[in-house]
């Protein structure tokens with residue numbers, strides 16, 4: 033369901049992948065333990081927008097694709113000789129208001145692309161994901177330039193392409209045995225205008241052998257975070273989820289675990305997911321005396337939804353007192369457990385500020401943290 037509309041997804045996977053030269057369908061070759069089809073499917077499944085998912089496959093691949101799907105609620109439909117025929121077969125099974133049609137060979141699709149495509153479909157009834165041409169384009173005949181087409185009006189077509197289901201079904205019913213470049217062309221010929229939705233340079237189609245290597249490329253993201261809390265009497269001092277014996281503790285709405293707060297902000301910042309003040313507002317009573325480690329666990333679910341996990345963390349605690357030397361190993365181990373990384377991926381250092389400033393006067397403790405995130 034997307035914004036109150038029932039929504040289906042068709043993944044076209046019934047090709048042979050001949051140009052990729054893998055001796056089998058390019059969508060079913062595992063790269064770093066995962067096939068292209070699984071990668072594509074997981075991006076859509078993670079959105080939770082779809083009531084119905086249909087994969088069009090060839091007779092030869094049906095068994096292998098069924099095995100990959102485990103217990104996922106996906107309908108398999110047999111494809112045809114062309115992509116047009118494959119999509120046509122799948123559309124017969126669609127019984128929702130909206131449908132998105134996507135090439136299984138575009139695994140780098142994102143939630144942003146899917147959302148824009150669905151919003152455009154709701155607004156106009158059709159949506160073609162596309163990107164503006166980078167270069168000037170011209171037409172050539174027999175090795176001679178016949179016409180300069182420029183670049184301003186030219187776009188490269190991508191998928192997903194979204195439609196009001198009843199209309200695209202009608203369009204494909206009119207298409208007969210004719211072959212089209214994409215779904216938008218079928219819609220344009222038999223129904224009406226197709227509207228642009230925002231694509232991405234990264235949303236490439238795996239087509240040639242060198243594209244297969246790109247499936248193994250993992251993105252890394254870096255983020256930084258900073259936090260500071262006041263030291264007062266009659267409060268606990270908690271750092272990285274560990275309570276530390278001291279004459280004073282940190283003041284704050286939650287447990288004021290300044291180290292965990294800076295780490296959370298670094299993690300959120302790496303994926304531009306705002307900050308802890310946004311996710312856990314201090315006006316909300318729910319977070320009064322909250323255990324910051326629980327908040328960190330929530331932050332980890334947010335980055336997982338985006339397809340990332342923590343690679344390593346580095347943080348410096350600025351505190352005049354207490355001496356933290358003997359506490360660092362316990363803090364490190366605790367954070368490593370929560371972050372689900374080994375201890376050598378959590379680097380915590382501590383320093384005094386040589387008596388300078390508010391930290392030097394023991395009025396507060398500051399932490400600066402950096403997080404490196406890895407694509408899952």
Ligand code: CTP
Pocket residue numbers: 043044045046047048049050051052059088111112113114115116118119135136137138237238239
């Ligand atoms: N496709 C399909 N049915 C077909 C042909 C293609 O469902 N009869 C799908 C492919 O599986 C792919 C998408 O349409 O996900 C885009 O097609 P393309 O990149 O051309 O893939 P293939 O046809 O498999 O590759 P090739 O043309 O190199 O053989």
Ligand code: MG
Pocket residue numbers: 047
């Ligand atoms: Mg093809």
